[in-house]
Amino acid sequence: MSAPAEEKTASGSRGSEPPVPDGAITVTVKIRRFNPEFDDEPRWDTFEVPALPSDRVLNLLHYLKWYVDGTLTFRRSCAHGICGSDAMRINGVNRLACKVLLKDLLAGGGKATTITIEPIKGLPVHKDLLVDMEPFFEAYRAVKPYLISYGNEPTRERIQSAADRERFDDTTKCILCAACTTSCPVYWTEGSYFGPAAIVNAHRFIFDSRDEAAEERLDILNDVDGVWRCRTTFNCTDACPRGIQVTKAIQEVKRALLFKRT
């Protein structure tokens, strides 16, 4: 087995001669990396990347993976803020790499720009920016995030008024990227906490007039690891790439439990 430094490939998966666009500026990208085969502890790797202000952070990662170091590992799929694969910590806060523009990260006054990229906190790191999402999805499944109704099915569609639909509109926007859950200080220290995303998805059905299992879900979230763990730090609301008012949704579930109104 060779040492980590020797292991690193000299070029990326698309060669070692990257195209540099006109007007590109060089930024320093500092990435928190971890290779379970060689590293005992995560380490920082620093790269110089030529990029345009209109580039997204994901473009910088692609540049590195394709032309500089093919071993760099991260998730991404649609690259357009829909699939929720590339949540990571950019300059200290959880963001989707495909939604953050370089121009918003540039240091003012002609100073050199450094961008720090780390995996999201609170989930086990598999490699580099890739984390094990299973604990996150486990909490999601535990709140029964699907329509539950009893009795005979209607012969036609389940009718809902516009006002009733509006009641839970905000929480339908979730893409399960885990940016909120892994921004939560409570979740970092108490992995058993359901976390904001699971509560958001419970909220989506608790306040749905067509659903009949609000009580079941409220019971699940009345647990010690449920909504009462929330300390209203608002990190989740700040982190959500879909702009969901996460803390507000959690508070609504708390109040539904306190005052039994859904």
Added chain:
Amino acid sequence: MASTTATERTGTSRGGGTLYRGDLGMWSWVAHRITGVLTFFFLFAHVLDTALVRVSPNAYDQIIETYKNPIVNLFEVGLVGAVLYHALNGVRVMLIDFWEKGAKHQKTMLWTILVVWALVMLPGTYFMMERTVSELLGGH
């Protein structure tokens, strides 16, 4: 989003990585915890020294006498500051919990309590420290 260089933040958080640069609400929560713990330690000492009066009024007087120095006076100002922040932010947290629009106005409420805190602490510190400072400067 501001872009600070990574070097100054490296190693500042537990478990490696940088400190999470969270929402204002996160820092208000951190301050709430710290002021809460500080107040708890004061209460701990306060229960002990007050209980001393049951042992012997003389011993109680002796202990209270040792509190009459500039350092303890500074601690008193700190205690008032900690209790005041904890109380005001506690009201803010309750409003976030029980008031429908609480979550929406959390930042405005935070700035409001900070302004109230400063408005109380500025004259408060003056009156609490006035005697100590004048004595330190040779007055009566």
